[in-house]
Amino acid sequence: MSIADLENLCIQIQKPEGxxxxxxxxxxxxxxxxxxxxxxxxxxxxxxxxHVDYYILDDLNCGLWSPDLESNSRSLIDITxxxxxxxLISEPTRITKPFSTMIDHIFTNKxxxxxxxxxxxxxxxxxxxxxxxxKVSTGLHNKGHSNSIVHYRKFKNLNSESF
Numbered sequence: 001m002s003i004a005d006l007e008n009l010c011i012q013i014q015k016p017e018g019x020x021x022x023x024x025x026x027x028x029x030x031x032x033x034x035x036x037x038x039x040x041x042x043x044x045x046x047x048x049x050x051h052v053d054y055y056i057l058d059d060l061n062c063g064l065w066s067p068d069l070e071s072n073s074r075s076l077i078d079i080t081x082x083x084x085x086x087x088l089i090s091e092p093t094r095i096t097k098p099f100s101t102m103i104d105h106i107f108t109n110k111x112x113x114x115x116x117x118x119x120x121x122x123x124x125x126x127x128x129x130x131x132x133x134x135k136v137s138t139g140l141h142n143k144g145h146s147n148s149i150v151h152y153r154k155f156k157n158l159n160s161e162s163f
Contacts, residue, residue, distance in 0.1 A: 018052065020134075025058035056085065056107040057130065063101035080107050088117035093128050095121070104130045 007026040012019055062072045064087070080087065085107040092100035104127065106117060117132035 012052075020053040020055065022055045022057065025056065025060065027058075027060045027062070029061045053110040053113060054108065055132070055134075057105070058107075059104045059127070061103050063103050064105065084109055086111040088114060088132050089119060089130050091119050093119055093130055094126055095128070096126050104128070106130055106132050108132075 007028075009024045011022045011024075013022070060072075060076065062076055064073055064076065086109075088106040088108060088111065089102060089104065091102065093102050093104035094100065108114065113135050115133045115135055118130075120129040120131060122129055
């Protein structure tokens with residue numbers, strides 16, 4: 001999907017027991033907010049029909065860590081609540097001298113598959129890094145699959161003439 005003023009990336013991960021989808025969204029501070037929420041609503045409403053685990057990582061320039069939420073924040077809460085998405089980040093992600101806010105988010109429809117999530121304060125920017133670690137499925141052994149041994153060769157020091 002390509003929408004003017006908005007940036008997004010979609011990654012689909014194929015696994016033996018199904019697949020996951022990860023959408024990354026960025027809304028620049030000067031982008032049209034109405035257009036963004038309309039497009040996000042369209043994408044979000046398609047996801048439950050796909051029957052996949054999905055994760056949405058975003059920097060929406062829309063604060064959720066504030067006692068007086070602006071209308072953009074309320075729209076975001078309404079959309080994610082409507083589709084049963086859970087916010088995994090619960091602390092500020094942008095820290096400046098006058099205030100701190102949470103403008104970077106991770107939403108998912110499968111919070112039970114997340115081992116941990118949070119914020120790394122790196123100090124090189126006023127934005128912090130957000131992260132989530134997903135459980136790794138070990139159910140392959142129960143489905144008749146066995147471990148595989150992969151053999152490989154390094155060709156870093158290959159002498160093609162003697163080969």
